[in-house]
Amino acid sequence: MLKLVIGNKNYSSWSMRPWLALRANNIAFEETFIPLYTNVQADKEKILSFSRSGKVPALIDGDVTVWDSLAIIEYLAEKFPETRLWPEDRAARAHARSISAEMHSGFMPLRNECGMNLHRPIRSIALSEDARANIARVEEIWSDCRARYGKEGPFLFGAFTGADAMYAPVVHRFRTYDIKVGPVVRAYMETMMALPAFKEWTEAGLAETFVIEKFETV
Helix, strand or coil: CEEEEECCCCCCHHHHHHHHHHHHCCCCEEEEECCCCCCCHHHHHHHHHHCCCCCCCEEEECCEEEECHHHHHHHHHHHCHHHCCCCCCHHHHHHHHHHHHHHHHCCHHHHHHCCCCCCCCCCCCCCCHHHHHHHHHHHHHHHHHHHHHHHHCCECEEECCHHHHHHHHHHHHHHHCCCCCCHHHHHHHHHHHHCHHHHHHHHHHHHCCCCCHHHCCC
């Protein structure tokens, strides 16, 4: 069986992405949890025993180890083509991969100023101009996808894809930091929050009691 090594569900946005891709598609896997930022050597060594990158998530498939969220989603798309983690249409598939890669490599002001923390009380904060530009770009991406593919279903490309998994933590960030969005973006967020796998992750994250102080600053 596949094994997915993840960090705290309350905080680990990168862990959430491949976990959601697996669970939303009913792909069987074993979950291995390692708490992050504990300053416990045994925890650091346990992560290194799975991935020499020293980071989570990591997917273990027999003698194959895949680390990095987007690489894991690509691996799952190849191993389980019936899940259609990427759209069948070549142009739509290129679009989905492009916005996923943009999420993977960008949006640093938004990440830094609106860290994922499911326990955080819902309230807005003052954001930098760069973070506000990130938010506008996400809204543009989601609105464009819904305009192009909305007739095919309620997700970014109609059916749930790897792109939805990649942007899932942003849904939490927009909710937690009370980001004001338009009706199209709000409807998409509600679609994601109603997804059973999304709800399962959220409920598990809220049930965690471990606190990472560095992420409790805002």
